[in-house]
Amino acid sequence: RTVGSLRWAIEERPPTSTDQRNVFHAPARVAQKLLLLWGVGTVLLTVLFGIQNAAFIPRFLFAVGFPGIVxxxxxxxITEFALRPIAAQALEAGRPPRRLAHGVMGRTMAVWLLSSGVPVLGILLLAVFSLSLQNLSATQFAVAVMIIALVALIFGLTLMWLLAWLIATPVRIVRSALKQVEDGDLDCNLVVFDGTELGELQRGFNSMA
Structure with a gap:
């Protein structure tokens, strides 16, 4: 469905408002399908191993679920970055009636929630299961917390790097264009490829230039 909704770009047809919407919703659709598959796998593994031993429930719940979220x-x-050329074509056809992608704040808060909030929730659930089931020694609990913290550090850094990359790229392009204007080149024009406030910044520069 996601590929089919982008067929207009392959066929070089002018995009409709629905096509524009599909371009900016494509990353979310890919993520939702992955979450669904990982969620089903997490539930199946947690239930199957939990039937044999209840101690496996928190372990598989987090060990399979957290990587799926990441x-x-x-x-x-990555999908949002890969679709930037198509997003540029969609935005060239005209200004969208409303913002079609989550704003910078929404994107940042989502990454924070998934890279920091989920690991903290995992530690909380681990503590709850440890207290209720009484099946973890102090050493086992400490090792589990250390593993979760290490995973959060590694994947949190990766996600934040991707986020910073997505935000910094449009800003650098606008900064480079401003430098050209400063040097006397008043004919420069930016390709608008971002559906957030950064795209509005690019579009605003084109209006001024």
Missing amino acids: VATACYM
Whole structure:
């Protein structure tokens, strides 16, 4: 469905408002499908191993679920970056009636929630299961917390780097264009490829130039 909704770009047809909307919703659709698949796998593994031993429930719930969330988030950002040429074509056809992508604040808060909030929730659930089931020694609990913290550091850094990259690229392009104007080149024009406030910044520069 996602590929089919982008067929207009392959066929070089002018995009409709629905086509514009599909371009900016494509990353979310990819992430949702990945979350669904990982969610089903997490539930199945947690239930199957939990039937044999209740101690496996928190382990598989987090060990399978957290990587799935990280993978889905990373795929969202990578898909958004990969579709920038098509997004540029969609925005060239005309200004969208409303913002079609999550804003910078929404994108940042989502990455924070998934890279920091989920690991903290995992530690909380680990503590709850440890207290209720009484099946973890102090050493086992400490090791589990250390593993979660290490995973959060690694994947949190990766997700934040991707986020910073997505935000910094349009800003650098606008800064480069401003430098050209400063040097006397008043004919420069930017390709608008971002559906957030950064795209509005690019479009605003074109209006001024």
